[in-house]
Amino acid sequence: MNQQTIDRIRKFTEERDWDQFHSPENLAKSIVIEAAELLECFQWSNSDYDLQHVKEELADVLVYSQNLLDRLGLDADEIVNMKMNQNEKKYPVEKARGNSNKYDRI
Amino acid sequence: MNQQTIDRIRKFTEERDWDQFHSPENLAKSIVIEAAELLECFQWSNSDYDLQHVKEELADVLVYSQNLLDRLGLDADEIVNMKMNQNEKKYPVEKARGNSNKYDRI
Amino acid sequence: MNQQTIDRIRKFTEERDWDQFHSPENLAKSIVIEAAELLECFQWSNSDYDLQHVKEELADVLVYSQNLLDRLGLDADEIVNMKMNQNEKKYPVEKARGNSNKYDRI
Amino acid sequence: MNQQTIDRIRKFTEERDWDQFHSPENLAKSIVIEAAELLECFQWSNSDYDLQHVKEELADVLVYSQNLLDRLGLDADEIVNMKMNQNEKKYPVEKARGNSNKYDRI
Numbered sequence: 167m168n169q170q171t172i173d174r175i176r177k178f179t180e181e182r183d184w185d186q187f188h189s190p191e192n193l194a195k196s197i198v199i200e201a202a203e204l205l206e207c208f209q210w211s212n213s214d215y216d217l218q219h220v221k222e223e224l225a226d227v228l229v230y231s232q233n234l235l236d237r238l239g240l241d242a243d244e245i246v247n248m249k250m251n252q253n254e255k256k257y258p259v260e261k262a263r264g265n266s267n268k269y270d271r272i
Numbered sequence: 273m274n275q276q277t278i279d280r281i282r283k284f285t286e287e288r289d290w291d292q293f294h295s296p297e298n299l300a301k302s303i304v305i306e307a308a309e310l311l312e313c314f315q316w317s318n319s320d321y322d323l324q325h326v327k328e329e330l331a332d333v334l335v336y337s338q339n340l341l342d343r344l345g346l347d348a349d350e351i352v353n354m355k356m357n358q359n360e361k362k363y364p365v366e367k368a369r370g371n372s373n374k375y376d377r378i
Numbered sequence: 379m380n381q382q383t384i385d386r387i388r389k390f391t392e393e394r395d396w397d398q399f400h401s402p403e404n405l406a407k408s409i410v411i412e413a414a415e416l417l418e419c420f421q422w423s424n425s426d427y428d429l430q431h432v433k434e435e436l437a438d439v440l441v442y443s444q445n446l447l448d449r450l451g452l453d454a455d456e457i458v459n460m461k462m463n464q465n466e467k468k469y470p471v472e473k474a475r476g477n478s479n480k481y482d483r484i
Numbered sequence: 485m486n487q488q489t490i491d492r493i494r495k496f497t498e499e500r501d502w503d504q505f506h507s508p509e510n511l512a513k514s515i516v517i518e519a520a521e522l523l524e525c526f527q528w529s530n531s532d533y534d535l536q537h538v539k540e541e542l543a544d545v546l547v548y549s550q551n552l553l554d555r556l557g558l559d560a561d562e563i564v565n566m567k568m569n570q571n572e573k574k575y576p577v578e579k580a581r582g583n584s585n586k587y588d589r590i
Contacts, residue, residue: 167273171349174356182363183370187528190326191318195527197333198307198410202520205300209513210505212297212424220296221346225355227303227337228348234330238323242334243277249331250280257288264289293422301421304516308414315407316399318530379485383561386568394575395582402538403530409545410519417512424509429556432508436552437567439515440560443545452539454546455489461543462492469500476501 167232167242175232185237193234200226273338273348281338291343299340306332379444379454387444397449405446412438485550485560493550503555511552518544 179185204223207215235242285291310329313321341348391397416435419427447454497503522541525533553560 167348167352171352171356174353178356178359181365182368184368186370189318190321191314192528194307194311194314194326195407195523198304198311198414199520199524199527201300201304201307201333202410202517205304205513206517208297208300209517210510212295215296217344220300220344221351222355222358224337224340224346225351227307227333228352229355229359231330231333231337238326240327240330242273245327245331246273246277246334247280249328249335250277250284252328253284253335259287262288262290264292298422301417301513304520305414305418305421308411308516311407312411315411316404379560379564383564383568386565390568390571393577394580396580398582401530402533403526406519406523406526406538410516410523413512413516413519413545417516420509420512424507427508432512432556433558433563434567434570436549436558437563439519439545439549440564441567441571443542443549446542450535450538452542454485457539457543458485458489458546459492461540461547462489462496464540465496465547471499474500474502476504 167228172232175229176236179233179236188233188237190234190237193230193237196230197227197234200230273334278338281335282342285339285342294339294343296340296343299336299343302336303333303340306336379440384444387441388448391445391448400445400449402446402449405442405449408442409439409446412442485546490550493547494554497551497554506551506555508552508555511548511555514548515545515552518548 179188200223204220204227207220207223232242234240235245285294306329310326310333313326313329338348340346341351391400412435416432416439419432419435444454446452447457497506518541522538522545525538525541550560552558553563
């Protein structure tokens, strides 16, 4: 997300005085609730899904994730690069190539 | 996330030939699985959590969300702004201020 | 579950003095966390799963569900039959037969 | 659940010919989706929840769990007692009493 989008999310929360509801725990609950609504798009089929609905639910996941980053004073690039350092060590290219076995515990 | 981080995530997947596992459905499952691991940081307490663990699990949510954006050819800013348009209409400032009642069905 | 199994679950909690952690909210978090671990058995494949692992994670879902029933003083048969009354009205046989479209919002 | 309730759930599925949608993976997705709807009752508050809504969502978790037991030919009492054997060994009373630290990885 670029800075303008991040600022829009922050302004939305501030104007409604919703920071009071944004404890880290409440936001973690909210992320899993929205992620399950995203999964619901694929509940009975892996191929026949409503793209607009997928976009809306994925956007909700991203918005609540940004809310949690904000609440904890974190930066998306910083934590993702920290985690990618771990992933690159844990799954070296030569061993992990084309193999999902090593992939299921990240 | 900035372009450099996005490129790193894409390169990680490509080098391991893991695109074959990244169906939209598998990625939706992965996002909810990681979101639940994030929630696990707050399973028995809303205040006593391991920040490093929170960072790692939130990063996993963001990485799989980027994988899904990539798979569907979507742009985070575009879908988030589309959703924020909806949210701003649905929760006008004057009605939503300090009120979580209206907030629980986005 | 039969009464003996239910009693065993209750005794396990009581002996460890874990009722104090079993707020309805904590148990709802726990159920979704275990349900996501169950889903993890099917993260990258819908056919190649570890049955023993599935059994363990499904058992965890059932145990925490029983904990929540106990905490709220509810009876599984009572709430399930109440919900089946709703489901049978909502999805009449003649309309719902072989059709998952009507099925995805129960 | 008693046998009558289990039979009612089975008859509901059979009459609608919905077994075709009940792959283990689809049911695992369904359980996590319903568990997240249950969690939604506690999204912004751990104390102010709608008990009727809680009952309905918990019932959905139990129904889909029974569907998965049926699909895999499993018995609730059998798998729960197998798991309780593990739990009782993993969390001996004297060490686990009043301590949720040992509790968060079952």
